[in-house]
Amino acid sequence: MTEPDYLNSSYTLRSWFLTTDHKRIAILYFASLIAFFFIGGAAATAIRIELATPQADLVSSDTYNRLFTMHGVIMVWFFLIPSIPNTLGNFIVPLMIGARDLAFPRLNLLSWYLFVAGGCVTLFAIVAGGIDTGWTFYTPFSTLYSNSYVIIAVTGIFIAGFSSILTGLNFIVTIHRLRAPGLTWYRLPLFVWSLYATSVILVLATPVLAITLVLLATERFFGVGIFDPKIGGDPLLFQHLFWFYSHPAVYIMILPGMGVVNELISCFSRKPVFGYKFVAWASLAIAAVGFLVWGHHMFVSGQSLLASLVFSFMSFIVAVPSAIKVFNWTATLHKGSLRFDAPMLYALGFLGLFTIGGLTGLFLACLAFDVHATDTYFVVAHFHYIMVGGMVTAYFGGLHYWWPKITGRLYSEYWARTAAVLIFFGFNLTFFPQFVLGAEGMPRRYHVYPPEFQVWNVLSSGGATILAAAYLLPMFYLGYSLFFGSRAPANPWDAPGLEWQTSSPPPELNFESQPVVTRAPYQYRTDFTAEPQNA
Amino acid sequence: MWREWIPFWKPGLSPYGGDVDLLFAGLLLASSLVLGLLIFLLLLFCVRYRAGNPVDRGNHDSKSWHWEVGWTSASLVIFLLLFVWGASVFLEIYRTPQGELSVFVVAKQWMWKVQHTGGQAEINSLHMPVHRPMRLVMASQDVIHSFFVPALRLKHDVVPGRYQSLEIEAVTAGHYHLFCAEYCGTDHSGMIGEIVAMEPADYAKWLNDQAPANSLAREGGALFREFGCSGCHGANSSVHAPPLEGLYGKPVPLADGSIVTADDKYIRDSILLPRSQVAAGYQPLMPSFEGKVSEDQLLRLVVYIKSLADHAP
Numbered sequence: 054m055t056e057p058d059y060l061n062s063s064y065t066l067r068s069w070f071l072t073t074d075h076k077r078i079a080i081l082y083f084a085s086l087i088a089f090f091f092i093g094g095a096a097a098t099a100i101r102i103e104l105a106t107p108q109a110d111l112v113s114s115d116t117y118n119r120l121f122t123m124h125g126v127i128m129v130w131f132f133l134i135p136s137i138p139n140t141l142g143n144f145i146v147p148l149m150i151g152a153r154d155l156a157f158p159r160l161n162l163l164s165w166y167l168f169v170a171g172g173c174v175t176l177f178a179i180v181a182g183g184i185d186t187g188w189t190f191y192t193p194f195s196t197l198y199s200n201s202y203v204i205i206a207v208t209g210i211f212i213a214g215f216s217s218i219l220t221g222l223n224f225i226v227t228i229h230r231l232r233a234p235g236l237t238w239y240r241l242p243l244f245v246w247s248l249y250a251t252s253v254i255l256v257l258a259t260p261v262l263a264i265t266l267v268l269l270a271t272e273r274f275f276g277v278g279i280f281d282p283k284i285g286g287d288p289l290l291f292q293h294l295f296w297f298y299s300h301p302a303v304y305i306m307i308l309p310g311m312g313v314v315n316e317l318i319s320c321f322s323r324k325p326v327f328g329y330k331f332v333a334w335a336s337l338a339i340a341a342v343g344f345l346v347w348g349h350h351m352f353v354s355g356q357s358l359l360a361s362l363v364f365s366f367m368s369f370i371v372a373v374p375s376a377i378k379v380f381n382w383t384a385t386l387h388k389g390s391l392r393f394d395a396p397m398l399y400a401l402g403f404l405g406l407f408t409i410g411g412l413t414g415l416f417l418a419c420l421a422f423d424v425h426a427t428d429t430y431f432v433v434a435h436f437h438y439i440m441v442g443g444m445v446t447a448y449f450g451g452l453h454y455w456w457p458k459i460t461g462r463l464y465s466e467y468w469a470r471t472a473a474v475l476i477f478f479g480f481n482l483t484f485f486p487q488f489v490l491g492a493e494g495m496p497r498r499y500h501v502y503p504p505e506f507q508v509w510n511v512l513s514s515g516g517a518t519i520l521a522a523a524y525l526l527p528m529f530y531l532g533y534s535l536f537f538g539s540r541a542p543a544n545p546w547d548a549p550g551l552e553w554q555t556s557s558p559p560p561e562l563n564f565e566s567q568p569v570v571t572r573a574p575y576q577y578r579t580d581f582t583a584e585p586q587n588a
Numbered sequence: 589m590w591r592e593w594i595p596f597w598k599p600g601l602s603p604y605g606g607d608v609d610l611l612f613a614g615l616l617l618a619s620s621l622v623l624g625l626l627i628f629l630l631l632l633f634c635v636r637y638r639a640g641n642p643v644d645r646g647n648h649d650s651k652s653w654h655w656e657v658g659w660t661s662a663s664l665v666i667f668l669l670l671f672v673w674g675a676s677v678f679l680e681i682y683r684t685p686q687g688e689l690s691v692f693v694v695a696k697q698w699m700w701k702v703q704h705t706g707g708q709a710e711i712n713s714l715h716m717p718v719h720r721p722m723r724l725v726m727a728s729q730d731v732i733h734s735f736f737v738p739a740l741r742l743k744h745d746v747v748p749g750r751y752q753s754l755e756i757e758a759v760t761a762g763h764y765h766l767f768c769a770e771y772c773g774t775d776h777s778g779m780i781g782e783i784v785a786m787e788p789a790d791y792a793k794w795l796n797d798q799a800p801a802n803s804l805a806r807e808g809g810a811l812f813r814e815f816g817c818s819g820c821h822g823a824n825s826s827v828h829a830p831p832l833e834g835l836y837g838k839p840v841p842l843a844d845g846s847i848v849t850a851d852d853k854y855i856r857d858s859i860l861l862p863r864s865q866v867a868a869g870y871q872p873l874m875p876s877f878e879g880k881v882s883e884d885q886l887l888r889l890v891v892y893i894k895s896l897a898d899h900a901p
Contacts, residue, residue, distance in 0.1 A: 114774050187771050193748060194731040194773060198697070282749020283879065288732055289747065322637075331656045353734065354745045355752055358682060362675055369667040376663040377656070383626060384655065386633035388645040393634075401630065408626055412619040415667070419615060419674030421608050424681055425741045428734060428769040492597060492612070494738025496769045499777035503765065 056565075058461065058558040073158035074561060079144035079459075081165050086140060089131040089172060094524065096124035101483075101517040107504045117500040118185040119201070125188025130210050131172050133440055134302065137309035138255075139168070139220060141451045142248050144459055146224065148552035148559060149242050151233025151568040156226040157219075164219040171213030178205035187498060189299070192280035192291040196272040204273055207266040214259045214266075217305075221255030224248055233551070235570035242550055242574045243332055247312025250336035254301045254308075254343065262298035265291065289354055296347035304343040307407075307439055308336055310447030311378055314400050317450050318382050320548050321397035322389030325575035328381040335374035342371040352423045361420060368418035375411050379404065394546075395469035399450030402477040406442025410435060413488065431491025434484045442480055449476070449527065456531065457541030461558040464538055468530040475523035482516025549576045601760045601785075602740040607677045609741075614673065618666065681742065685755035687721035692804075692887040695746040696729035698775035700766065701884065705891055707807065708798040712781035714766065717791035721757040725852050727883045734770035737783050745770055751853045758785035808892025811885050815877065829874070830867045836897035841868040855890050 059076045062068070069077060099120050103111040112120065143161070147154055155161050178184055184206045186195040195203050228249050232241070268279050269291070278284030280291045319326045326332055348356060348364030382404060391397070413435040417423050426432065453469055456462070486509040491497075495506045502510070544553040555564050600609050636643055691714065692703040702710040716722050726735060728748040735754070736743040739762075744754045758764070768779035786794060802810075812818055820829035839847045840854070843866040848854050858865060859881065862874035881889070 114777070118771075118774065118776070185773070189771075191732060191771070194771070198731050198773060282747075288749065323639075328652050328656050331660075352678075353743045354732075355747055355750070358679065361678070365675060365678075366671055369671045372667060373660060373663050377660055379626070380655075380659045383629050383633070384652075386630070386637060389633070389637050390639045390645065391634055391637050392639045401634070404630065405627065408623060412622060415619070415670060416612075416615050419611065419670055421604075421611055421674045421677030421681060421741075422615065423674075424678065424743050425608060425738065427743065428736070494736070494765065494767070496736060496767045496777075498771040501777045503780075 056560050058556065059561045060461070060558050062561050071162070073154070073162055075143050075147050075155050075158065075161060076459075076559065078161050078165050079140050082135060082139040082143060082168070085165075085169055085172065086132055086136060089127050090524075092176070093124050093127035093132055094521065096120045096127070098517065098521055100124060101514040103500070104502075104510045105514040107502050107507050107510075109501050114500045115185060116183075118187075118498070119179075119183030121498060122184045122187050123179050126175060126184065126206065126210070128440075129188055129302070129306075130213055131168075131175065133306045133444055134217060135168060135220070136306075136444065136448050137313060137451060138224070138248060138251055138305075139165075141313065141448070141455060142224065142244075142309060143220075145455055145552055146227065146245060146248060147231070148458075148555065148563055149245055149550060150228065150231060150236055151551050151564065151570065152227065152231035153562045153564075155223045156230055157223050160219050160223055164216045164223070167219070168213050168216035171209045171211070171216065173209070174212060175206050175209030178202035178209065181205065189295065190266075190269060190291075191295075192269065192272070192288050193282070193286070196269060196279075197281050197283070204270050207270055211263055211266045214263050217255045217259045221252035221259070224252040225256065228252075233568050233570050239330065239333075240570055240573050241333075243315035243326055243329065243336075244309075244312035246333040247308045247315070247336045250340040251305055251308045251312075253337075254305050254340050258298045258301040258305070258344070261294060262302075265294040265298065268294070289351070289356065292351055292354060293347070296350045297344075300347040300350065301340075301343045303436070303439065304339050306444050308339060310403065310407075310444040311336065313447045313451035313454075314382065314403050316550070317396045317400035317454055318385050319575045319577070320454070320546050321392045321394060321400070322386050323392075323577040324385055324389040325573065325577070326381065327384035327387070328377075329573075329575075331377055332381050335377045338374040339371060342367065342374075346371050349418055349423070350427075352420055353427055365418055365420045365423075369415065372411065372415055372418070379408055379411070393470075395464075395466060395473050396450045396454035398470055398473035398477075399446050399453065402473060403443055403446045403450065406438055406446060406477075406480065410438030410443055413438065425494070426491055428496055429491035430487040430495050430497055433497050434487035434491060437484045437487075442484070446476065446480075449473070452527075452531075454546070455552070456534070457545045458552060458557050458559070460535055460538075461541050462534045462538035463541050463545065464534040465530045468526060472523055472526040472530075475519060475526065479516055479519030479521075479523045483513050483520050484516070486510070486512040486516070547577075550574065598739070600739065600741040601758050601762070601764070602742060603757055603759060604677060604680045605739075605741050605759070607680065611673055611677055615670065618670070682744075683755065685721065685723035685753050687723045687755060687757070689717075689720060690723045690725060691716075692891075693724050693726040693735065693746070694729060694883045694887065695726065695733035695735070695768070695779075696883075697731065697773050698768070698779040700735075700768075700779070700781045703804055703884075703887060704795065704798075705804055706795055707800040707803040708795060709800070710798075712766070713784060714781065715784045715786060715791060715794050716756065716758065717788045718758050718761050718785050720788065721755050724752075724754045724756055725887070726752045726754060727856075727887070729883045731772050732770050733768045733772050733779065736767040736769035737764055738767070739764035740783070743769055751856055753852075756783075758783070761785050761787055761790075804888050804891040805895035806892075808888035808890070808895070811881075811888055812892055815881065815889075817889075820874070827873070828870060830870055832893050833896045833899040836894045842866060843868050843870070843872075852890050852894075855893050856886055859886060859889060 181202050185201045186199050271277050272279045278286040280286040280288050315326050346368045348360050349368045352361045490509045541557045543556050551568055694701040700712050702714045726746045728746045733746045762785055764783040766781035766783050820827040821832050835850050838850055840850050841847050860878045863872045866872045
C-alpha cells in the first residue's frame with residue numbers, strides 16, 4: 054500500500070459529511086438514492102397489490118391516490134433525475150477526463166445537501182398526510198381542490214431543483230475546463246457527451262419548473278388567480294409550463310442511461326462505438342429538439358389543432374436521433390468479440406426495452422392514436438419502458454461495470470447475471486400487459502376498474518413480484534462483496550478508459566500523475582491502429 | 589377481417605373507428621418489423637461474434653457514414669409518413685361538429701351530468717341515436733376531467749372555464765364505457781358512466797318517456813327572470829341593453845370593431861365576462877355573473893337564448 058485510497062484516507066463522520074471529494078459525494082448520493090428507490094418502490098408494490106383485484110380491498114381511494122403520487126414524485130425527482138448523473142457521473146466523469154475533481158467541489162457538496170434537504174421536506178409532506186395530486190400537479194385540482202400537503206411537497210421539489218441546476222452547471226464547466234492534455238472533444242468517452250447534453254437540459258429547464266411551482270404555490274396559498282378560471286386563471290397555462298420542463302426532464306432521465314450503455318457495449322464487444330460522432334451529436338440533438346415537443350402531452354386538452362400538428366411533427370423528429378443511437382449500438386456488436394458479463398447483459402436488456410419504449414413513443418406521437426391512448430395504461434407502460442426498462446437497467450449495468458472501481462471489490466458474477474435476467478423478465482411481465490390494458494382503454498390512476506381488465510392486471514402484478522425480488526438481489530450480493538468480495542485489480546475489464554488507468558479504488562486525487570491522452574476512446578483491439586472514426 | 593387479428597383489440601364503433609384501428613395495426617406492424625429485425629441482429633451477432641468464436645472480424649469500420657445516412661433517412665421517411673397518417677385521422681376525429689343535435693355535458697367531482705335540449709337529464713349515462721352525429725357541449729364545474737369513450741376511440745379533456753365542443757357518433761347500437769381519463773381527485777376511478785347507443789326509433793321513444801314537464805329552454809326562461817336578466821334585456825326595459833331575440837348564430841359587431849358569431853361560447857362568456865366582448869353601440873353596463881351561476885344554470889340560459897333565435901328582434 055503506497056498511498057491511501059479515497060475510502061481509507063479517513064474514517065471520521067466529518068470526513069464524509071464535509072468532504073469535497075467528488076468520489077465521496079457520489080457515495081453520499083448513492084446511499085440517499087437507495088433510500089428513495091426503496092420508498093418509491095414500496096409505493097409501487099402497494100399499488101400493484103391493490104390492482105390485483107378490480108375492487109378496492111387493500112387501501113381507500115384517498116390512500117391509493119397518495120400512493121401513486123408518492124411513487125411518481127419520489128421516483129422522478131429523487132431517484133431517476135439524480136440517479137446516473139449524481140452517482141456514476143459524479144464519480145466517473147472526473148476520472149474519465151483525467152481531472153482531480155469537478156470544477157466546483159464545494160458546490161458539488163452543496164448540491165447534495167440541497168438534494169437531501171428537498172428530499173426530507175417532501176418526505177415530511179408524505180409522512181404528514183401525503184399528496185394526492187399525481188406527480189404532474191395539474192391545476193386547478195392542485196391549487197384549489199386538493200386537501201393534501203401540496204405546498205410542502207412542491208417546496209421540497211423546488212429545493213431539489215437547485216441541486217439539479219448546480220450539478221448541471223458543475224458538469225458543464227468541468228467538461229469544458231478540466232479535460233486532460235490531449236483530450237479533445239472527439240476523444241471524450243460518449244458517457245461524457247451524454248452527461249454534457251443532460252447538464253444543458255438541467256440548467257435550462259429546471260428554472261422553468263421552479264417558476265411553475267412558485268406560481269402554483271402562490272395561487273394555492275394566496276389565492277392569486279393564475280391557473281384557476283374561477284379566479285381568472287388559465288388551467289392549460291400550467292400544463293404548458295409544467296411540460297416545458299417535464300418533457301425535457303424525460304431526456305434528463307434517459308440520456309445518462311444511453312451514455313452508460315455506450316461504455317458497456319463498447320467494452321464487452323472489445324470495439325469502439327460504431328459512428329462515434331453521430332452518437333455524440335445525437336445526444337445534443339435530443340437535448341435541443343426535446344425542448345420543442347412538450348405539447349404532445351396536450352393533444353386532447355383543447356390546445357389548437359395546429360399546435361397539436363406541430364408538436365406531433367416535432368415528436369417524430371426527436372425520435373430520429375434515438376433511432377440513430379439504437380442502430381449504432383447494434384452495429385457496434387458487428388464483428389466484435391462479445392463477452393456476456395453482467396454489465397453486458399444489462400446493456401443488451403436496455404437495447405430491447407428501450408427500443409420497445411421508443412417505438413411505443415411513436416404510437417403516442419401519432420395524433421389519432423394518442424386521442425385513444427393518452428391517459429391510459431398505454432402511456433404508463435410506454436414511459437416505464439423508457440424510465441425503468443431503459444434508465445434503471447442502464448443504471449444497474451453501469452453500477453456493476455464500475456463497482457470494482459468504486460469499491461475496490463469484485464461481486465459474484467453468477468448472482469449478478471441471475472439478477473440481470475430476472476429483472477429483464479420481471480420487467481416485461483409487469484409492463485407489457487399494461488400496453489394491452491391501455492389499448493383496451495383502461496385509464497391510468499384508477500383505483501377500482503371494470504372486471505374485464507383483471508386478467509392483464511393480475512399478470513402485471515405477478516410480474517411486479519418478480520421484479521421487486523430481482524431489484525432486491527443486488528442489495529445482497531453487492532452488499533456482501535463490500536465486505537467479503539475479492540480485491541479488484543485496477544483494470545478488471547481490460548478497458549482503455551482513463552478511469553481504469555488508476556488504482557481501484559482510486560487515490561484521493563485520482564491519479565498519481567497527470568494523464569495525457571494521445572488517441573481516440575475505446576481502443577480495445579490491438580490490431581486496431583488508425584483513428585476509428587473516418588465518418 | 590383484419591381487426592380480429594389483434595386478439596385484445598375490439599373494433600372501434602365510430603365512423604372513423606376503423607381508421608384509428610387501421611392506424612394502430614400499421615403502427616404495430618411497422619414496430620414489430622423493426623423490433624424483429626433488431627432482435628434478429630442482436631441474436632445473430634451475439635452468437636456469431638461471441639468471444640472465442642473463430643470468424644472473420646476484419647474491415648469492420650469502413651464507410652460508416654453510408655450506414656448512418658441510410659438509416660437516418662429511412663427512419664425520417666417512415667416517421668413522416670406516420671405523422672401524416674396520424675394527423676389526417678386526427679383532423680377527422682376533431683372536426684368541427686356538424687350535427688344539429690346538441691347535448692350538454694357537465695363534468696363535476698365525480699359524475700357526468702347530461703342535459704338533452706328537451707329537458708331530459710341523466711347522470712353517468714348518455715343516450716344517443718346511432719348513425720347520427722351529435723354535438724356535445726362540455727363544461728366542467730370544478731377541475732379538469734376528460735370525456736373518454738374507448739369503444740368510439742374518442743377522448744377530449746373537459747377544462748373548467750370554457751365550453752368544449754365535440755362531435756360524437758356511434759355506428760352500432762350498444763352500451764359502452766364512459767371513463768373520466770384525467771385524474772380529478774378521490775373518486776376519479778368512480779367517475780364512470782355509459783354511452784347507450786340506440787336505434788333512432790328507440791331513441792325517440794326514450795326521449796319521449798323521459799320528457800320532463802319543462803324543457804331546458806323553459807327552465808332557462810325562468811332563470812332569465814330569476815337572475816334579473818329580463819330587467820335589462822326584456823322588450824319593455826328602460827336600460828339600453830342588446831335584445832337577445834334572433835341573436836343566436838348571427839354575427840355580432842363588437843365595440844372594438846371585430847365581429848364574432850353568437851354561439852354557445854360567446855353567450856357563456858358574455859354572461860360570465862360581459863366586459864370582454866361588448867357589442868358595438870352599447871355601454872359596458874352589465875355586471876359579471878361569474879361565481880353566481882352554476883354550469884347547470886348557464887347551459888339552461890344558453891339554451892333559452894338559443895330558443896329565441898327564431899323570434900323577430
